[in-house]
Amino acid sequence: MSDLLGYVITGLGIGAGFALVGSGLVAIYRVTGVVNFAQGAFAVLAAMLTGSLLGAGVPHGLAEVGGVLLGAVAGLVVGVIAIGRPGTSPGTSLIVTLGLGILAYAIEVLIWGDQPRSYPGVPGVAEVAGARLQAHYLLIIGVTGPVFAAMAWFFARTDLGKALSACASNRYAAQVVGIDVRRMGLAAFVLGGALGGLAGVLTTPVQQVTFDSDVALIVNGFAAAVLGGLTRPVVALAGGLLLGVAQTLVAGYGGGAYQVEVALVLMLTVMIVQSARSGPVPA
Amino acid sequence: MKAALLLPVLLVPLLLPSRHLATFVLLTLAAAVTVGVSLLMGYAGQISLGQASFYAIGAYTAGLLAVHGVPPVLGLLVAPLVAGLAAAVIGFPLLRLRGHHLAFATLAVQLILLSLLAQATWAGGAIGLQGIPRFSIGGFTLRQDLGYAYLALLVLGVALLVSRNVVSSRAGRGLRAAASSEVAAAASGVPVGGYRLVVFALSAAFAGLAGGVYAFYLGYLAPGSFPVLLSIEYVVMAVVGGLGTIAGPVVGAVLIVGLVQVLNTLGTQPGMPDYAPGVLSYAVYAILLIVCVLYLPRGVVPALRKAVARR
Numbered sequence: 001m002s003d004l005l006g007y008v009i010t011g012l013g014i015g016a017g018f019a020l021v022g023s024g025l026v027a028i029y030r031v032t033g034v035v036n037f038a039q040g041a042f043a044v045l046a047a048m049l050t051g052s053l054l055g056a057g058v059p060h061g062l063a064e065v066g067g068v069l070l071g072a073v074a075g076l077v078v079g080v081i082a083i084g085r086p087g088t089s090p091g092t093s094l095i096v097t098l099g100l101g102i103l104a105y106a107i108e109v110l111i112w113g114d115q116p117r118s119y120p121g122v123p124g125v126a127e128v129a130g131a132r133l134q135a136h137y138l139l140i141i142g143v144t145g146p147v148f149a150a151m152a153w154f155f156a157r158t159d160l161g162k163a164l165s166a167c168a169s170n171r172y173a174a175q176v177v178g179i180d181v182r183r184m185g186l187a188a189f190v191l192g193g194a195l196g197g198l199a200g201v202l203t204t205p206v207q208q209v210t211f212d213s214d215v216a217l218i219v220n221g222f223a224a225a226v227l228g229g230l231t232r233p234v235v236a237l238a239g240g241l242l243l244g245v246a247q248t249l250v251a252g253y254g255g256g257a258y259q260v261e262v263a264l265v266l267m268l269t270v271m272i273v274q275s276a277r278s279g280p281v282p283a
Numbered sequence: 284m285k286a287a288l289l290l291p292v293l294l295v296p297l298l299l300p301s302r303h304l305a306t307f308v309l310l311t312l313a314a315a316v317t318v319g320v321s322l323l324m325g326y327a328g329q330i331s332l333g334q335a336s337f338y339a340i341g342a343y344t345a346g347l348l349a350v351h352g353v354p355p356v357l358g359l360l361v362a363p364l365v366a367g368l369a370a371a372v373i374g375f376p377l378l379r380l381r382g383h384h385l386a387f388a389t390l391a392v393q394l395i396l397l398s399l400l401a402q403a404t405w406a407g408g409a410i411g412l413q414g415i416p417r418f419s420i421g422g423f424t425l426r427q428d429l430g431y432a433y434l435a436l437l438v439l440g441v442a443l444l445v446s447r448n449v450v451s452s453r454a455g456r457g458l459r460a461a462a463s464s465e466v467a468a469a470a471s472g473v474p475v476g477g478y479r480l481v482v483f484a485l486s487a488a489f490a491g492l493a494g495g496v497y498a499f500y501l502g503y504l505a506p507g508s509f510p511v512l513l514s515i516e517y518v519v520m521a522v523v524g525g526l527g528t529i530a531g532p533v534v535g536a537v538l539i540v541g542l543v544q545v546l547n548t549l550g551t552q553p554g555m556p557d558y559a560p561g562v563l564s565y566a567v568y569a570i571l572l573i574v575c576v577l578y579l580p581r582g583v584v585p586a587l588r589k590a591v592a593r594r
Contacts (some may be wrong), residue, residue, distance in 0.1 A: 088577070095522065102515065109565070252496055260394060260398045265393075276379065
């Protein structure tokens with residue numbers, strides 16, 4: 001029993017990372033129609049910078065904020081290049097973000113080398129109702145919950161959030177009432193960058209990061225986001241948590257080997273069922 | 284391809300210094316895979332980020348058969364069949380997806396395949412499949428790089444020929460119609476879904492055939508030889524060369540492999556840090572892809588053709 005609880009809490013911690021990456025994808029996709037392939041790179045960049053800052057003696061907290069800020073800046077840069085030219089179609093932008101994701105490899109290897117990196121998080125082992133787990137997972141869950149609450153408040157209550165939602169639901173109408181759609185797209189990229197950066201900063205202490213760990217992150221994040229049709233952040237949260245728990249349960253009870261397959265087959269099934277329900281729609 | 288162009292190409296392996304033959308073989312195989320990617324993206328309007336999976340399936344098919352004593356020629360013929368069949372089975376549910384969904388789905392398929400291969404002890408697991416014999420026909424064994432250069436050219440020739448015939452066929456015209464408007468094409472009686480599946484399987488078969496040659500050439504296969512980045516490289520070559528042209532994939536492959544090779548040589552000069560070749564080649568892929576998509580969206584070959592026509 002306590003094994004199960006331990007797996008579930010660990011899974012929620014891992015899933016929170018997927019949910020953050022996924023909700024970043026959702027934020028960008030809703031507003032711009034672009035699926036951002038560089039989303040995983042934000043997490044890697046943020047984690048690498050945080051590791052360097054910590055190594056240079058910057059205290060915890062400050063170093064992590066620095067990482068998230070770098071994620072946001074990287075988001076802005078990707079946004080400017082991917083949607084900056086008027087008339088760029090979302091399909092073209094997807095390929096541009098793919099290219100930027102590879103460019104990030106070059107930058108990361110140049111600055112940080114190609115070896116796996118990590119840094120210490122919350123030390124020690126926590127005990128929750130008899131289940132023993134790494135204490136850092138509680139921090140991941142404890143940060144992700146409020147972040148999603150803040151996002152809900154941001155989209156529903158602030159002017160910027162409402163303008164972003166307006167662009168998401170009807171770009172043309174948003175333009176008519178005087179919202180700068182391009183600027184909103186860039187704001188979405190900044191938000192997506194910060195969320196991706198947060199995911200990287202939070203999860204690196206429990207799983208190492210290398211320059212190419214963005215592929216696993218983006219695929220799991222996309223899997224989480226696709227459950228909500230790429231448009232609902234809250235469903236991306238649920239999807240990410242579900243995915244994380246499913247993976248740890250498979251790893252815990254079925255042996256560690258097949259956890260990658262679980263997430264991917266789940267994602268493929270959801271996508272195929274969704275497309276079967278909505279009928280073949282031309283892209 | 285014009286016949287006049289063919290002769291100089293056939294002389295290239297003979298004129299190349301032997302230390303460059305390995306690059307030539309890999310380049311030619313990459314071009315053959317890219318012909319399929321270009322067909323898929325340019326004519327069927329589909330993007331596949333998992334094309335290296337079919338390269339891997341072909342390579343492992345040929346490699347495993349040969350290790351178990353099946354004549355290499357037979358293995359090389361079966362490799363594209365297995366890859367094409369795998370694509371048909373996977374593509375049947377997957378090709379319902381469009382755009383970015385399909386891109387992620389093909390990426391997922393490749394990650395699943397890599398993970399399964401790493402666990403498959405019968406295929407060598409993560410350590411890899413070793414001891415694949417050299418390619419042979421009857422009593423004649425292909426030992427020199429030069430022989431593999433011509434075998435690779437043969438594979439590229441087959442891919443180009445089949446692809447040209449498909450494009451100019453009735454099915455090819457239907458596909459082009461479907462790429463611009465699926466609804467209109469379907470309304471005019473084009474069996475869009477069926478054609479897409481066939482093109483997907485055909486592009487996988489090209490990759491499988493090239494993969495078969497790769498297996499005999501290297502004599503050793505591991506899951507790590509087929510990373511996701513390899514799939515992305517094929518997309519970069521196809522996009523840079525020009526989608527929907529016959530020469531595009533070849534030009535794209537030559538351009539990119541050539542450039543990466545030059546930078547590699549630069550990057551391995553004494554005094555350069557050991558990560559330099561990696562950094563340089565990532566940068567080349569990334570920058571070429573971004574610049575091409577934004578400023579030469581139809582690729583190098585159509586742009587050149589236009590420039591020549593204007594003069």
